[in-house]
Amino acid sequence: MTKLEELKTLLKELKDYSTACTLLSWDLHTETPKYGIDTVVSSLTALSTKSFELSVSERAEKIIYALNEPDEYDQLDDVYKKTVRKLKKDFDESKRIPVDFYSSFVENRAKAESVWREAKITNNFALFAPYLEKNINNTIQLYKYMRPEAEPYAAMLDDYEKGMDEASIDRIFNELKTDLIPLVKAILSKPEPDASKFKGDFDINKQKELSHFLLEYIGFDFERGCIAESEHPFTSGTCRNDVRITNHYHKDDLLSAIFSIIHEGGHGLFMQGTDEIYDNTPFSDCGYMGLHESQSRIWENILGRNINFWKPIYHKLQEMFPEYKNISLEEFYIEINHIKNGFVRTESDEVTYCFHIILRYELEKELMSGRLSVNDLPAAWNAKMKEYLGIEPETDTLGVLQDTHWSGGMFGYFPSYLLGSIYDGMLLDKMNEELGDIDTILAEGRAKEITAWLKEKVHRYGGFREPKEVLMAVCGKEVTAEPLIRYFKEKYTKLYNL
């Protein structure tokens, strides 16, 4: 067997483990009965451990190092060149983490997550504070082990969205702030739309049927994927031919299921659209959170909240849900773009969402640098909410305790959500240029042409190209918030008669 064949065998073995782990985890969220959870978690833990052991085994080390030698390396194609570079980097980083430290890191993180849940329910930040502090210190230490030469928070940002460093993010987010703070103020000074018509009693089976329809409408292939139900919607999958999407359904709220499924559908299309040359490599699914999020958020917001998206299919909604017979398309359009200064990120509209992220990013940086102490975090959170959205949460449950990320040690993750939207502004410009007027395409029911364009420009590369490379290749320029800001201004100036 050649070294490359040995590598492919190893990757196949790792893939077989990851397939099982993906499906066990999927089952845990969609199907496992209450008292069966321990058994499934035990199996998942055992297989994850075996997979990790294989990835840092002597056998793996030999193969990866052999293929990094010039005589072997130079013979590889681009995909496998990048694969062995990435494997070597990951291998070296893992090897540098002391086993004891890693165990205590994982243990504290698990504990922090469960304490956070308790603290959120009981509105008790003080309970969570010591665990958060430990999580911060541990995560910094972890990165010091893995990448001794890098500044820790910079390394974290790089892990979630390669190439988007603090300086770039600061520049882009500042562009946004300058323009959006007055825009949001202007919008909020206008009369609020009446949302009362949108409450109803929406049959869950019909909501499932609609979810299926919407996924198919944007080009999701049900011979290579499926939908199930879970508390929080998510997308996973074993490979590009087996993409798993979940949705949640509330009897009194149809819009939640609609925009969740369109959002997850965007992730799903990305996964289904990746080229087969990346199968079983680290690039078969894109690991850059911002780029992935750009694909979900472009469907959820820029396309899905465009009135033209609904023109060819709004009658379907009205047929399925009698409540909608009394709601015109225009009223629907106003409600799905209803700007509100709420406390909760996951319930916010596409404009105020930006501030929810900027706030978290700014606080994270302060926490990581030690300039802000954990004890001062709630006050700092509330002050920023006041500054950006003019409101202050009455409880930490609705404030600093609302998200799970920090309890799970995910620092540097938040900015990627907003970077996704910023990429979307750039992609929208380019689509209009290359495909023709997007409003017309949507109005004519040709949504799948947009999917095809995104596949050609973004999806097919999976995680092979870094976000900056993708944007440069597609749009021919550095990442900038200008198109997103322009999109917001044009859309909401009309909608709210500013």
Place this chain on the structure above:
Amino acid sequence: MTKLEELKTLLKELKDYSTACTLLSWDLHTETPKYGIDTVVSSLTALSTKSFELSVSERAEKIIYALNEPDEYDQLDDVYKKTVRKLKKDFDESKRIPVDFYSSFVENRAKAESVWREAKITNNFALFAPYLEKNINNTIQLYKYMRPEAEPYAAMLDDYEKGMDEASIDRIFNELKTDLIPLVKAILSKPEPDASKFKGDFDINKQKELSHFLLEYIGFDFERGCIAESEHPFTSGTCRNDVRITNHYHKDDLLSAIFSIIHEGGHGLFMQGTDEIYDNTPFSDCGYMGLHESQSRIWENILGRNINFWKPIYHKLQEMFPEYKNISLEEFYIEINHIKNGFVRTESDEVTYCFHIILRYELEKELMSGRLSVNDLPAAWNAKMKEYLGIEPETDTLGVLQDTHWSGGMFGYFPSYLLGSIYDGMLLDKMNEELGDIDTILAEGRAKEITAWLKEKVHRYGGFREPKEVLMAVCGKEVTAEPLIRYFKEKYTKLYNL
């Protein structure tokens, strides 16, 4: 670590593999999209192989042999005594199979299954014949390796239903034949009930709701189990706290979903009812097919086709399905006990079902002994159909090719289905004696009391007691078909005015 602790660690590791394999297989039947199948099968194959390798590893050998030594063995409790005996037997048998032979066995079997599917669709027995012949020879050879001292077919029977040997089965099946041949003739000479009212357009979501209701009604615990949809209904599960049941739904046939879910529910109750002392041992789920089948068939037939079962809940059916408003409970009762001499085992009623099994068992014996050649099998099949049910299939698709078992090398499996019903006759007698009149219990909506009795008498032991032991302990006598025959005669004499 003591040897027993080592064993428990080993069993836990094997359990973690089997959990994953169970869920991957469940996913393949319920959820995996068409083009994702290869990826899931690859993972399932890899994990099954790893699990098998662990079970025959040197490490396993050392633990199992050490615990079989008197000084260790005598300290074990009954559950672990039997566990190490079983593990040693399985280990020794596996070790005696030459690896090359086993690979070619598995390969031919896989090929035979796919050729059988093709042969069934195209009604071409000649295509399947050589593979069947090879399957027969290979299976005999496999058993000669595993148990050189035993007669192969006897060993196969013993594997599917321990303790029920050819002599016992012959005796019991002959009792049945003597009485049932004239009974079926008498029934079929009567006018056939009119089934036309039972066709309709039955909403699939409502059928799902009804399936859920029926499972709950007989005592299935949804905090320790769930239902999904698959082409052919089946029951599996990772442990007693996570039992997975599937059902199928046909828009034009409600009865199929009803009796399939009650059947699978019986399997599910058995699994949920097993004592926790058997967790992670080979006895945590009963591996005796006849005993398992007795628990599904008692609910499907003896209880589920009793008019009293429906008295408290028939109104529910009528509320859910408007078609049933015009069908009285009595008409429903007649239809669910409609005796027909059809060709297909899986569509047959509880009485003619016996002949479908007896026929297969008699032919299997002849094939295994070499007294019947594969080429003469279709003619022999048709002759027995004529003898027992008075009809001959026009195609092999409806005859000898209908079942998958022989293509999968499962010889000796069929008798266990009928043994299940025979046990049920005995259990029914005992229930009437110990619990009081079963008709009354059912009519009063106390079905769960029967579940509790079955749990106490059968379920709790999982696979720890052999079928003969269970029946002896519960009923105090050897297995006999007399109670089943009596049940048939009493029930159908009334129903058909014989």
